[in-house]
Amino acid sequence: MSRKIKIPFIISKWFHFEFWPFWFFYIPMFFYGIYLAIKARAFAYFTPANPAMRFGGAFGMDKMNILSNIDKQYIPKGFVAHSEIELSDVKQLMLDHDMDFPIVCKPNVGERGVGVEKVDSEFDLLSFMKEKHEDILFQEFIDFPIELGIFYHRFPISKKDGITSIVRKEFLTITGNGKLKFSELVKTNIRASSRISYLKNKYKSKWNQIIPSGISYKLEPIGNHNRGTKFLDGNDLINEKLVSVFREISKPLDGYYYGRFDMKVNSLEDLYEGKNIKIIELNGTNSEPAHIYDPDFPLLKAYKVIIQHMRLVYEISMENRKLGVKPNTFKDIMGALYKRTFIKKS
Structure with missing residues (x-):
């Protein structure tokens, strides 16, 4: 009888690009970014994409400020x-x-x-x-059962718009089998492996209990990948009716053209009707088409999707430049990054 070899989590994670460090995954895209910067004749070619956000939403944006421009029915x-x-x-x-x-x-x-x-x-x-x-x-x-990240864009001159990515979020959860302890269920979950100490402290009263069969615990209520949330490809939800919903939601967002709406909704039926939607966060050019982190998504296809979105940023930025929006300078970007990295920490 052959024995099944158990690969340690720290090794098995390297077989899935969704767990790679951000900087490592994006190394190939760095060169495409240089190409776009040269083509645009601007180091920060991406900043005019969202004039309403600092540096186009690449970093350092005020979350509440941008959310406050959305109709109150859509925000917490x-x-x-x-x-x-x-x-x-x-x-x-x-x-x-x-x-x-x-x-x-x-x-x-x-x-x-x-x-x-x-x-x-x-x-x-x-x-x-x-x-x-x-x-x-x-x-x-917001305790709505469905959490999504919907990537919507629009052009300032041509007025073209669309949804290019939808990620569905599956929260970090364990389910008992009547045999394993709470701690054992956590430790055998690859998505919980980097947060064992945190979860042990959070669930110390249950840590050594055997969990009855069929009983589930949502370990994390926050839908972020670094908190163990599984990202799933939800692009099958995209249709013209949904585009029209986000076209309406985005109307008050003057100076916002590209990014991801992180949101919760009560049901998919409500989503298409544009009701019972709560937008938790609105991201700019730092947004990722997060559906690519679906465990079954191929690596080369993921890079193709990212290139498509980088090209969108470039094209939207170039339209805004025709309207007089100027890119930030190299000095602007480096100065802000320095303050963010060193002065804030000190």
Whole structure:
């Protein structure tokens, strides 16, 4: 009888590009970016794509500022305050905005889901706040069952628009079989392997319990890939009716032409009707067509999709330049990156 060889998670992850480091995965695209910059005769050729966002939304954008331009029916209740604010003042602001626990807290300026937490109580809020030294976006927690990332673009002159990517998010979950302990179920899940210490602390009361068969636990309520969420290709949901929904949602967004709407919706039927939609975050040129991280998506096809989106950024930027929007300079970009990397940390 042959024995099945178990490959360690740290090795098996390298067989799936969805787990590769961001910088490593994008190495081939760096050269295409240089080509587009030369063609556009501008280092930051991408920044005119979204004049309403700082650096086109490549980094450093104010999340609340861009969300506030969307019709209120489509966004969660929320506000921004500095992390040094007193708890009593946060509670008053929550009262003023008709919010109650649980809430979601995250840096108002940040990327790739870093620092996002679901906060269930005042105690959890205090723990979250003491770790931060920046402006925080406080949002009501939306408990709709479906979370999507929908990539919508439009052109400022030709008025062409479309949806080029939809990612469906499957939250990090374990299901008992009546034999394995909670800890064993977590440790055998490849998506939880990098967060064992965090999850052990979070679920310490259940950690050594055997989970009955069929009982499931959603380990993470935040739909980010670095939190164990599985990204699935949802491009089969794209049709003209959905494009018209996002055409309507985007009308108030003056100066926004390219990016991904991260959102929750109550049902797919509601999605196509344009109701019971809550847009949690709106990303700019830093957006990825995240459906490529579906475990079954081929690597070469993923690169082809990224090239298509980089070309879209270039084409939209060139149209905006005809309208007088100028790209940021090399000095602008490098100065902002320096402040973000060194001055903020100091």
